[in-house]
Each structure stands twice: as C-alpha cells, then as structure tokens.
Amino acid sequence: MQTHFTPAQLADPGLRESEKILRKCVHCGFCTATCPTFVLAGDELDSPRGRIYLIKDMLENSRPASELVVRHLDRCLSCLSCMTTCPSGVHYMHLIDHARSYIEATYRRPWPERALRALLAAVLPRPMLFRLALMGAALARPFARLVPGRSATAARLRAMLRLAPASLPGRSALEGARVHPAQGVRRKRVALLAGCAQQVLAPAINEATIRLLTRMGVEVVVASGAGCCGALVHHMGRHEAALSAARANVAAWTREIEGEGLDAIIVNASGCGTTVKDYGFMLRGEPEWAEKAARVAGLARDVSELLAELGYQPAPGARPPPLRVAYHAACSLQHGQKITKEPKALLAAAGFTVLEVPEGHLCCGSAGTYNLLQPEIAGQLRARKLANIASRRPDLIASGNIGCMTQLAGGGLPVVHTVELLDWAAGGPAPADVNHAALASPPPPA
Numbered sequence: 001m002q003t004h005f006t007p008a009q010l011a012d013p014g015l016r017e018s019e020k021i022l023r024k025c026v027h028c029g030f031c032t033a034t035c036p037t038f039v040l041a042g043d044e045l046d047s048p049r050g051r052i053y054l055i056k057d058m059l060e061n062s063r064p065a066s067e068l069v070v071r072h073l074d075r076c077l078s079c080l081s082c083m084t085t086c087p088s089g090v091h092y093m094h095l096i097d098h099a100r101s102y103i104e105a106t107y108r109r110p111w112p113e114r115a116l117r118a119l120l121a122a123v124l125p126r127p128m129l130f131r132l133a134l135m136g137a138a139l140a141r142p143f144a145r146l147v148p149g150r151s152a153t154a155a156r157l158r159a160m161l162r163l164a165p166a167s168l169p170g171r172s173a174l175e176g177a178r179v180h181p182a183q184g185v186r187r188k189r190v191a192l193l194a195g196c197a198q199q200v201l202a203p204a205i206n207e208a209t210i211r212l213l214t215r216m217g218v219e220v221v222v223a224s225g226a227g228c229c230g231a232l233v234h235h236m237g238r239h240e241a242a243l244s245a246a247r248a249n250v251a252a253w254t255r256e257i258e259g260e261g262l263d264a265i266i267v268n269a270s271g272c273g274t275t276v277k278d279y280g281f282m283l284r285g286e287p288e289w290a291e292k293a294a295r296v297a298g299l300a301r302d303v304s305e306l307l308a309e310l311g312y313q314p315a316p317g318a319r320p321p322p323l324r325v326a327y328h329a330a331c332s333l334q335h336g337q338k339i340t341k342e343p344k345a346l347l348a349a350a351g352f353t354v355l356e357v358p359e360g361h362l363c364c365g366s367a368g369t370y371n372l373l374q375p376e377i378a379g380q381l382r383a384r385k386l387a388n389i390a391s392r393r394p395d396l397i398a399s400g401n402i403g404c405m406t407q408l409a410g411g412g413l414p415v416v417h418t419v420e421l422l423d424w425a426a427g428g429p430a431p432a433d434v435n436h437a438a439l440a441s442p443p444p445p446a
C-alpha cells in the first residue's frame with residue numbers, strides 16, 4: 001500500500017512503525033473472511049482492511065480521531081485472526097495498538113464512557129479493588145435486568161453485572177510473592193505471572209499450575225513487585241499505564257534473572273502472555289529498559305509450551321474419566337502466540353478425548369474488556385461459540401485464558417483451564433465443576 005507520510009511525521013517512532021506496517025498491506029482482503037466483526041456485520045469498515053484504511057487516513061492526515069473511526073476501531077476485538085490469515089505479514093496488532101493510543105490522545109469520549117473506562121482501568125488490574133468490586137456486583141447481579149434504558153452505558157452496566165460471578169472463590173493459600181520449591185531434583189527455575197483479575201476469579205488456575213510444575217521438578221517463583229501485565233489498559237489505548245505495568249514486571253523479573261536465574265517466565269493467561277511476549281517492542285524506545293524488556297520477552301512462555309517441553313505425562317493410576325473436552329483456542333494463544341498444537345496434545349496425553357470446535361478461529365467475544373464495552377457484539381459471538389461447542393457434544397470446555405473462561409461460563413457446560421485438567425490427570429484434585437461433569441457425563445455418540 002502506498003503511503004504519504006512526511007519526513008517530519010516519520011521522525012515519530014510510533015508513526016514510523018505504523019507506516020512500515022501499512023506499506024506491507026496489499027489490500028487483498030483475505031483477512032476479511034476470518035474477521036469476526038466482518039463475519040457478523042458484513043461491513044468493510046468492520047473488517048481488518050477497512051480498519052487499516054481508516055487508520056492510514058487518520059494518521060497520514062494527522063487528523064484527530066473522528067466518531068466514525070472510533071466506532072469501527074472500538075469494534076475491533078484485537079483477536080488477531082487477521083494476522084493469522086494475512087499472507088503479507090501485516091503486523092495488525094502493533095498498528096491497532098498505536099491507533100488506540102492515538103484515539104485516546106485525540107478523541108474525547110462522552111463522559112459516561114470516559115468514567116466507565118477510567119473505572120475499569122483503575123479496578124481490573126488491582127486484585128484487591130477488583131475483589132471488592134465483584135463483591136458489590138454479586139449483590140447487584142440479580143437486578144441486572146432492572147437497569148433501565150437502551151443507551152450504550154445501560155447495556156454496558158447490564159453486561160458488567162451479568163458477567164460478575166454469583167459468588168467468589170476464597171483467596172488462595174498460595175497467593176503472594178514467594179518461592180515454591182521443586183519436588184525432587186530441580187530441573188528448571190521459572191517465574192510465574194500471578195496475574196490480576198485471574199487470581200481473584202479463579203485462584204485454582206495458579207494453584208494447579210504451581211502443583212503441576214513443582215511436581216515435575218520446576219521451582220516456581222512468584223516475584224515480588226510483579227503484577228498486572230498491562231494488557232487490559234494497553235487495549236484501551238492507555239499507553240503510559242501499560243508501559244508502567246510492563247516496566248514494573250521487567251524490573252521484578254530482572255532481579256530474579258540476575259539473582260538465582262530464570263529458565264522461563266510462565267504465563268497461564270494467554271491474553272497476558274501475548275503482551276509479555278511483546279514487552280521488547282513496547283519498551284524498545286527506552287534505553288534503560290529496552291534490553292531488559294527484550295530479555296524478559298524472550299523468556300516468556302505459555303504454560304503449555306513449558307509442559308510440552310518438559311514431556312508432561314499423567315500420573316500412572318491417576319487417570320481421570322475419559323471426558324470429552326471441547327478445546328476452546330483462545331485468540332491470544334492461537335493467533336497472538338501461534339500456539340495451536342501443544343494444549344490439545346497435552347490434553348490427549350492426559351487421557352481426555354479432545355474435540356475440535358467448528359469455527360475455532362473465531363473469537364468468543366471476551367477480548368479483555370470488550371465484553372464489557374461492546375456487549376452486543378460480544379453476546380453474538382458468545383452465542384455462536386457456544387452453539388459451535390455444543391455441536392460436538394462435549395462434557396466440558398477447556399481453555400487457556402481466563403477471559404474466555406469467564407465469557408463462556410454459564411453456557412450450560414463447565415469451563416476449566418487446560419492446566420487444571422492436566423494437573424488432575426497428574427495426581428492433583430479434580431476441578432469442582434468437572435467432578436460434577438464426570439458424574440453427569442452422557443455416553444459419547446456412537
């Protein structure tokens with residue numbers, strides 16, 4: 001694609017990077033067919049190619065973001081399905097990230113939306129605040145239908161209440177910064193990103209990860225000073241807040257790397273993993289951080305990658321029932337990190353029957369805060385995903401991302417993290433919901 005940026009514009013490193021990306025696009029439109037919002041709306045402006053044109057026009061003309069541009073870019077899930085499809089290697093993720101921060105800098109949203117976004121950005125990355133907010137939401141949840149009005153704000157408020165779990169699990173005994181020693185001979189030493197929202201919504205995921213890895217001879221460190229990865233605010237265009245979260249994590253893990261050393265930094269929420277793997281790019285312009293961030297990004301692994309590398313095997317005699325597991329591939333895992341085989345191979349090795357989900361490349365509508373900010377499209381994608389999953393008649397759903405798990409919960413099937421099933425098969429406890437599924441499991445179709 002031809003671009004017409006001036007040399008003065010290209011002196012800006014963000015614009016220079018976006019220009020490089022724009023020039024790679026050959027407008028072939030292959031990406032439109034696999035874009036969830038284009039599939040639903042059929043509108044070119046809700047396709048990757050349409051959005052690329054909107055971004056090009058806005059940036060080239062140094063124009064403040066218009067309501068039209070904001071509407072169509074806000075509808076983008078950042079699912080990155082378009083990156084998997086694109087034959088020209090267009091790095092849409094970096095382009096949309098830049099466009100989102102440009103929007104934040106040049107567009108004034110209506111005040112209810114500004115307030116809601118500020119609230120989400122303040123609460124979601126802070127486990128203590130998030131827990132308090134969820135406790136309040138659980139009380140208000142039964143009244144979600146009574147929230148009046150047809151405005152976007154009313155719809156978002158209803159979505160927030162609907163997504164809040166009816167009850168919260170208690171705090172994990174394993175929560176907090178500490179070292180979890182390896183059992184037996186130490187094979188590796190890794191840092192685990194404990195996360196923010198996940199440790200409140202589903203502490204069992206970190207517990208299963210720590211149990212499984214330490215059992216396999218891996219020392220697991222939850223580093224002091226590490227916290228939210230910054231993905232949630234990054235996708236809201238809050239560039240500075242995202243960089244600040246990235247710096248804090250890079251500093252915390254660098255202390256470990258330069259101390260006892262790390263073989264890997266393990267992430268068990270794939271949305272966070274995609275962002276941590278991008279730290280080198282995010283902090284590339286900061287001499288104090290660039291090298292350390294690139295080193296951290298190079299060490300980042302999804303938990304499934306490490307388990308495959310370690311040669312995960314179930315414990316002899318601890319095999320769970322042969323449940324039919326619909327594997328829901330989180331976009332951040334399959335498109336963002338290109339990890340497609342490992343989780344399924346691990347589940348199969350554990351003794352589960354792994355079912356491919358039709359239209360598995362399409363997003364479930366979770367996408368960070370998307371299901372709160374775009375509840376209508378997110379609801380359509382959720383219904384489509386659940387129907388596709390149900391068509392395979394599974395006993396349960398497994399996924400590697402807490403966002404997807406929350407989005408698909410309440411759809412008639414238990415939803416668990418892949419690692420919880422692997423831990424069960426390796427001698428850990430059964431996830432509470434799955435115990436129930438095992439008892440209620442119908443016989444597989446002939």
Ligand code: SF4
Pocket residue numbers: 024025026027028029030031032048049052082085086087088089090
């Ligand atoms: S598939 Fe790639 S090159 Fe083709 S229109 Fe989409 S982004 Fe551009």
Ligand code: SF4
Pocket residue numbers: 034035036037038046047048051075076077078079080081082083092
């Ligand atoms: S990231 Fe997803 S929603 Fe956004 S343009 Fe690409 S395919 Fe479409």
